[in-house]
Amino acid sequence: MEELIMISKMSFFLLILAGLLSSCGHHCEASFSRKTFVKVDGSGYGSDRLGSPWTSKSRSDCFFSCWTHYSSKCQTFMYNSDTGLCTPGSFLKAGTLGTQLAPTSPEGDLFAPSTCDTSDGFEYITSANVSACINVSSFILNANDAVAYCFNLGAHLFVSRSMEKVDLLPHDVKLTVGLSDEVSEGTFVWQDTGDAITDDLKTLFFRAGEPNNQGGNENCVTITPGTNNPSGNDYRCLRDKYKFVCERPVLQSAS
Numbered sequence: 001m002e003e004l005i006m007i008s009k010m011s012f013f014l015l016i017l018a019g020l021l022s023s024c025g026h027h028c029e030a031s032f033s034r035k036t037f038v039k040v041d042g043s044g045y046g047s048d049r050l051g052s053p054w055t056s057k058s059r060s061d062c063f064f065s066c067w068t069h070y071s072s073k074c075q076t077f078m079y080n081s082d083t084g085l086c087t088p089g090s091f092l093k094a095g096t097l098g099t100q101l102a103p104t105s106p107e108g109d110l111f112a113p114s115t116c117d118t119s120d121g122f123e124y125i126t127s128a129n130v131s132a133c134i135n136v137s138s139f140i141l142n143a144n145d146a147v148a149y150c151f152n153l154g155a156h157l158f159v160s161r162s163m164e165k166v167d168l169l170p171h172d173v174k175l176t177v178g179l180s181d182e183v184s185e186g187t188f189v190w191q192d193t194g195d196a197i198t199d200d201l202k203t204l205f206f207r208a209g210e211p212n213n214q215g216g217n218e219n220c221v222t223i224t225p226g227t228n229n230p231s232g233n234d235y236r237c238l239r240d241k242y243k244f245v246c247e248r249p250v251l252q253s254a255s
């Protein structure tokens with residue numbers, strides 16, 4: 001008798017599991033609203049395609065499928081409510097990058113998170129004028145591995161257009177950030193948009209004598225936030241390992 005009860009309990013749970021996997025329903029709506037995706041309006045934002053599109057019966061179903069296939073990598077998606085076309089997208093990108101998925105496209109509307117999802121180790125940090133949705137690593141990696149690690153979390157390495165934003169980071173820890181001159185020696189560009197650091201910020205960011213491209217192959221960058229600014233240094237992307245900061249871009253205003 002106990003065995004029978006056990007079997008029937010197991011069947012019950014299997015039925016529930018099958019139900020969750022086969023349709024979107026309430027579970028999906030909950031995931032969708034937890035991520036608070038909103039439609040991206042206007043130009044200036046986009047993202048990159050994670051894979052080929054499929055069809056989904058609703059916007060929330062589209063997100064759920066994207067999340068099921070790509071986990072945290074899925075940070076945006078396009079959905080066309082007329083055709084049901086659902087296209088999985090990487091993290092939100094500003095500026096000239098991320099043009100594969102643009103807000104206005106026959107593939108549908110682009111949806112992106114409006115708030116920082118803190119359910120998986122990210123935190124939303126703010127000061128008077130700036131904010132960031134970040135995850136500071138507790139371990140070290142070389143810069144290339146750090147980029148890949150962040151990508152798998154639907155994020156890029158931390159970027160900053162001001163020292164105030166740098167100051168959001170933990171102090172007195174040497175951290176790899178998303179600034180590199182790997183593409184064009186001497187031109188340091190931010191990972192999220194591909195635009196170069198301004199001369200003014202570069203002066204505040206790098207310590208005296210840096211970046212010096214020592215040995216001819218220092219293309220990645222650390223900064224040590226805190227009282228010793230400027231503290232930036234270029235270093236060897238593959239050889240040296242430091243803690244690093246992943247950042248998920250979020251839309252600051254919901255629409």
Ligand SMILES: [Ca+2]
Binds near residue numbers: 181185186216219
């Ligand atoms: Ca260099």
Ligand SMILES: [Ca+2]
Binds near residue numbers: 210211212214233234
């Ligand atoms: Ca250096």
